[in-house]
Amino acid sequence: MKVLLLNGSSRENGCTYTALKEVADSLEKEGVEIEIVSLGNQPVRDCIACGKCRELDNACIFNDDKINEIIQKASGADAFVFGTPVYYAHPSGRILSVLDRTFYAAKGVFAHKPGAAIASARRGGTTASVDVLNKYFTIAEMPVISSSYWNMVHGNTPEEVKQDLEGLQTMRNLGTNMAWILKCIELGKQNGVEVPNTEKKFATNFIR
Secondary structure: OOOEEOOOOOOOOHHHHHHHHHHHHHHHHHOOOEEEEEEEOOOOOOOOEEEEHHOOOOOOOOOOOOHHHHHHHHHHOOEEEEEEEOOOEEEEEHHHHHHHOOOOOOOHHOOOOOEEEEEEEEOHHHHHHHHHHHHHHHOOOOOOOOOOOOOEEOOOHHHHOOOOOHHHHHHHHHHHHHHHHHHHHHHHHHHHHHOOOOOOOOOOOOOO
């Protein structure tokens, strides 16, 4: 069992990483393999809705950033944690660009695998940010993992985050809950429980 954790901050070892590391440590204590991937501070292009990914096998047409690398890592993962700093009461533009492109190009890579979102903020905007990231899970038929409080930490520096005792506890409980769900899924597979065969999508809009 492996969990891929995405750090949506430009700061590789900042507040968001501090929260993700707490989740990762909790997962490892439960025997789950982890990998933390930082999105870094290099440019990431937005999805331009070109549709070329439909002609490819779980890949974006653009190879000038980390998107296809992340898709490859996601294909080998059993669950995900997306972490974001809070900018102007919403997730970082960086993680939104990455998730827009990865989910559009390779939604099937994520389907039916558990996911969790966490947010790091100095003060406000955390619940709104978590809600935005959760929507990627709920459009890809992914179980959403919860904790003992909303998945957030507070602090302006990693040192301040480490003083948020309830926030860190929430991260640890999130890791424990995710490990439990993964073990349940694995036990289900061993006993012949397969992923659902959902109906083909009806693509409608509000005028037809």
